[in-house]
Amino acid sequence: MSQIELIDKTKVPQHIAIIMDGNGRWAKQQGENRIYGHYEGVNSVRDVVEGAGQAGVKFITLYAFSTENWNRPKEEVDALMELLVATISMETPQLNKKNVRLQAIGNLNSLPPACLAELNESIDLTANNTGLTLVLALSYSSKWEIISAIKQIANDVKDGKISPDEISEKNIQQYLCTKHIPDPELMIRTSGEHRISNFLLWQLAYAEFYFTDKLWPDFRKADLFEAILNYQNRERRFGKTSEQLTNP
Numbered sequence: 752m753s754q755i756e757l758i759d760k761t762k763v764p765q766h767i768a769i770i771m772d773g774n775g776r777w778a779k780q781q782g783e784n785r786i787y788g789h790y791e792g793v794n795s796v797r798d799v800v801e802g803a804g805q806a807g808v809k810f811i812t813l814y815a816f817s818t819e820n821w822n823r824p825k826e827e828v829d830a831l832m833e834l835l836v837a838t839i840s841m842e843t844p845q846l847n848k849k850n851v852r853l854q855a856i857g858n859l860n861s862l863p864p865a866c867l868a869e870l871n872e873s874i875d876l877t878a879n880n881t882g883l884t885l886v887l888a889l890s891y892s893s894k895w896e897i898i899s900a901i902k903q904i905a906n907d908v909k910d911g912k913i914s915p916d917e918i919s920e921k922n923i924q925q926y927l928c929t930k931h932i933p934d935p936e937l938m939i940r941t942s943g944e945h946r947i948s949n950f951l952l953w954q955l956a957y958a959e960f961y962f963t964d965k966l967w968p969d970f971r972k973a974d975l976f977e978a979i980l981n982y983q984n985r986e987r988r989f990g991k992t993s994e995q996l997t998n999p
């Protein structure tokens with residue numbers, strides 16, 4: 752039986768978030784420069800997005816470029832931006848063919864104008880697709896997102912739109928970039944690092960974490976299926992006891 756057949760279709764996480772890590776180390780192992788690793792990483796993105804659709808996942812969020820990544824050497828930042836533009840424009844017909852809707856979260860106005868224009872065009876062209884939603888986290892960091900949310904809440908309180916008593920978990924959610932997206936149930940990080948690196952800090956509060964030593968360019972849909980199977984064998988207690996879950 753193949754891994755996808757082993758997946759319980761009634762218990763597939765509806766949202767999976769992925770920290771795609773290890774492109775640079777993968778390239779070094781091949782005796783190539785870091786940028787080669789990012790190019791190879793695109794093949795993993797394509798395969799994993801296809802696998803997510805096949806497994807019945809509804810949302811997949813990929814950490815493609817963090818706020819902190821702007822501090823990398825200029826040639827790497829430029830190459831990543833070029834790669835993003837090229838990939839987004841090249842893959843849009845395939846996204847449409849596979850019924851995938853593209854969305855993005857992050858400080859998108861800080862992206863180079865050509866990158867933002869390509870992104871917005873692809874978001875528009877795929878807006879009516881009803882299958883998987885692919886969310887790219889670009890120029891994203893969770894602390895930036897939370898600070899932006901706090902500023903908006905403070906302004907709305909100042910303008911009398913809401914009262915401080917109305918601030919609640921549900922309400923804060925409405926001020927985040929992910930307001931239309933359910934929280935991830937599963938977060939995957941590749942490359943053996945065990946950190947969440949400023950990624951979806953609020954939204955991952957109850958997510959299961961799955962770490963693998965595989966470097967991102969080696970991670971393919973079979974690895975995604977393995978992560979989903981691992982997730983399905985976990986007991987998600989949300990603060991309750993195991994007994995409470997079996998005898999509610």
Ligand code: FPP
Pocket residue numbers: 771772773774775776777785789790792793796813814815816817820834835838839887942967
């Ligand atoms: C982390 O590896 C990876 C990134 C910062 C970029 C991820 C980008 C891609 C996979 C390509 C484009 C993606 C899309 C969605 C079109 P690293 O460079 O930190 O690797 P290292 O830890 O080995 O140095």
